[in-house]
Amino acid sequence: MKNDDRAAQDNSQIGNLKLGWSDFAAQRHLPGGKHTWFEGTADQLLERVCNGWSGRQPGAGRNNLEQVVVVPVDPDGFVANTVLVNEDTILHAHLDRRQHGEDAFIRVTAEGQREKPTFASVVMYSAETLTENDGTRSGDYDWEVVCLLAGASENEPMDPLTMARNMLEKPGGTYAPYTAEEFAHSIYYWSCRSTVHVKSEE
Numbered sequence: 685m686k687n688d689d690r691a692a693q694d695n696s697q698i699g700n701l702k703l704g705w706s707d708f709a710a711q712r713h714l715p716g717g718k719h720t721w722f723e724g725t726a727d728q729l730l731e732r733v734c735n736g737w738s739g740r741q742p743g744a745g746r747n748n749l750e751q752v753v754v755v756p757v758d759p760d761g762f763v764a765n766t767v768l769v770n771e772d773t774i775l776h777a778h779l780d781r782r783q784h785g786e787d788a789f790i791r792v793t794a795e796g797q798r799e800k801p802t803f804a805s806v807v808m809y810s811a812e813t814l815t816e817n818d819g820t821r822s823g824d825y826d827w828e829v830v831c832l833l834a835g836a837s838e839n840e841p842m843d844p845l846t847m848a849r850n851m852l853e854k855p856g857g858t859y860a861p862y863t864a865e866e867f868a869h870s871i872y873y874w875s876c877r878s879t880v881h882v883k884s885e886e
Contacts, residue, residue: 696727696730696731696733696734697734698734698737701826701827702824702825702826702827703730703733703734703808703825703826703827703828703829704730704822704823704824704825704827704828704829705726705730705822705828705829706809706814706821706822706828706829706830707822708783708822708830709828709829709830709831709832710726710822710829711783712782712831713831713832715763716882717765717882718765718793718879718880718881718882719765719832719879720762720763720764720765720801720832720833720834721762721763721765721832722761722762722763722832723761723762723763724761728761729757729806729829729832730829732757732758732806733755733757733806733808733829735757735758736755736756736757736805736806737755739755739756740753740754740755740756740808741753741754741756742754743807743860744841744842744847744860744862744866745847745850745851745860745861745862745863745866746860750810751809751810751812751813752807752808752809752810752813752830752858752860753807753808753827754805754806754807754808754833755805755806755807755808756803756804756805756838757804757805757806758804759801759802759803759804759834762801762804762832762834763798763801763834764798764799764800764801764834764835765798765834765879765880766798766799766835766877766878766879766880767794767795767796767797767798767799767877767878767879767880767881768796768799768876768877769794769796769876769877769878773794773795773796773878774794774795774796774881775792775793775794775795775878776792776793776794776795776881777790777791777792777793778790778791778793779791782856783856785855785856786849786854786855786856787849787854787855789845791879792878792879793878793879793880793881793882794878794879794880794881795880795881796880796881798880799835799836799877800836801834801835801836802835802836803834803835803836803837803838803840804832804833804834805833805834806829806831806832806833807829807830807831807832807833808827808828808829808830809827809828809830809858810826810827811825811826811827811828813858814828814830814858816858816859817853817855817856817857817858817859818855819856819858837873840873841866841869841870841873841874842870843870843874844867844870844871844874847860847862847866847867847870850862
């Protein structure tokens with residue numbers, strides 16, 4: 685998402701539903717950074733969400749479409765943040781935190797080529813869900829963009845640390861009752877992948 689296009693975030697609606705970007709997502713998914721990003725404008729991204737809305741699925745650990753949904757979108761223009769790790773991959777580890785007030789954790793990053801995404805989706809949180817666990821809303825929206833996903837798997841699992849943060853209702857997490865099988869799939873999927881190493885963010 686381009687930072688100079690935040691005004692466009694107020695203009696997407698599906699029927700009577702108003703969509704927008706959360707400040708959390710807008711600050712994380714920046715071009716050239718360690719997270720997935722979209723090379724188009726905020727308005728174009730929200731338009732894709734509108735187009736894919738009918739195909740939305742419950743987010744991980746959810747059993748309805750009222751709290752967290754994952755909306756499939758056209759992957760064109762998305763840049764993934766993952767690297768497939770092998771025995772020759774150079775890894776880095778450092779203490780990190782997602783945002784102020786959240787617990788720190790060890791982040792492992794990998795030098796190498798980013799995976800080319802063949803699938804992409806946008807994680808959307810409802811206004812009510814955003815205020816759980818002392819969370820906040822970023823605007824007068826019914827649903828806000830919280831995360832961009834892009835990779836080689838249509839059903840990329842949430843990383844296990846994020847799942848643990850949510851299930852334990854740690855700062856920044858929103859409760860969801862994940863199953864042991866969901867945790868196992870997540871651990872196995874992410875065992876051979878890592879976030880791309882970005883030197884400017886060391």
